[in-house]
Amino acid sequence: MQGKVNLSGTNQGQTSGRKVITAKNLSYAWDAQDIVSDFTSTIWRGDKIGVIGLNGSGKSTLLQLLLKKLEPTSGTVDHGTKLEVAYFDQLKAQVLEDLSVAENVAPNGDTVEVNGNKKHILSYLRDFLFLPETARAPAKMLSGGERARLLLAKLFLQPANLLVLDEPTNDLDIETIELLEERLLDFDGTLLLVSHDRDFLDNVVTATIALDGKGGVEEYAGGCEDWLEKMSRPKEKVKPLARSRKKIETEVPKKRKLLNKEREALKELPQKIEKMEADRDRITASMQEPDYFRNAENDPLGDQQKLVELENKILEAYAQWEELDGVSQN
Incomplete structure (x- = not known):
């Protein structure tokens, strides 16, 4: 596969309110198991927050709670004004298997709009290392890495001031990860990021939310290494x-x-x-x-x-x- 990923064409949404998400005394339990217990926090415009914890500790659940896609057991979640969310789904459920790669990204034609400029879908997908024959093939034929790049192509077309990324680096090659880092660092909005990639988190986030899998949720300044240092x-x-x-x-x-x-x-x-x-x-x-x-x-x-x-x-x-x-x- 030839070419280089180009993520410079990201549709930036309108500026959100200063307060993006406010969680107050937030709790959630499943089958009598505490996932989140009495969590209170305010996420401000421009925050880049990493969410970490062991597998099964409730990281994705916390995202769903903060996005108001899941009803808490108790407590409240309030969203600020002018919020536009783009969500990278860990389970890749947003990929329509029987449609082509191009149809997944541009279902209504052969062009996409990037920051007000029209761009042909095949040219746009080439920025994500999709050759024309792959772009025209059904999505069900894609490898894990290709599916992840397809979601990134969809993600960065959405006008957004809040990016929510759940394990975005799974199956990505090093070049794509590095360029994704650069794009996220340039992003002026707010970021919620779940990842097990410690280097990726440390390069991108400014604060960390850590879950212990028993309901405990704590916030720390800095990235994963800063939290690990405090823990050890x-x-x-x-x-x-x-x-x-x-x-x-x-x-x-x-x-x-x-x-x-x-x-x-x-x-x-x-x-x-x-x-x-x-x-x-x-x-x-x-x-x-x-x-x-x-x-x-x-x-x-x-x-x-x-x-x-x-x-x-x-x-x-x-x-x-x-x-x-x-x-x-x-």
Whole structure:
């Protein structure tokens, strides 16, 4: 296949109101399983938001709720004024199988309008790497990557100030992904983007909404890497023995010898600390793996809690080691 994807011809919609979507105390459950629980947020004009989480955590459901295509269990969703939505469907249900590629994009003729200019459908589709013979073939003959490019061709013809993309990079080649990134960065409207492609998210979005699959929904500034860094960084807690050690230092310490169990503990502490640090590093490395969030068996919040617990146990162990070592020197 020859040619280069050209996504420069995007129909930009009219400017939306400053508030695009307002969700208040939004909740949704399915078969007694919380998908979204008490989520409140305001999406402003120009926001580019990534939606992330494990497979099955409810990312597509959240999009449907925010677009008012799905009724919430409780809470409200309000849309701003002059909203024009273009929606890239993850399930590719928008492709009409028996129509040709050209008929899918231009069902009423052989031309399309791009920013007020007429363009022949075959010329437009060539920008998306469709040769004339492919453009005239039934859509059911397309490969996965070709179907994704067909949807992009349809998407960018829609006048829109809110783009909603659900897994748009699935089956796309690297060149198309890079050019899609450029087009989204140039887009002046608002973007809601679901993707497992971490690099794609980091290059495009300015904020992240993360779902834990148990109803929890949190917002973060930055992209996927920023969220991952926050998740894998243990929360700081007061060292459990810091205050008691300071109190001991203000008093005149009484010289004493180690008890047998303390002597045994002192001997075992270095190995114990080494094992806990190895466990901490293993979990951190696992959370930084590219496929970590694709595996539904992983538990980001559970792993984060393990990191917090390990970090505090390590601090306690070091404090105990220091204290017992000091007594042993008496």
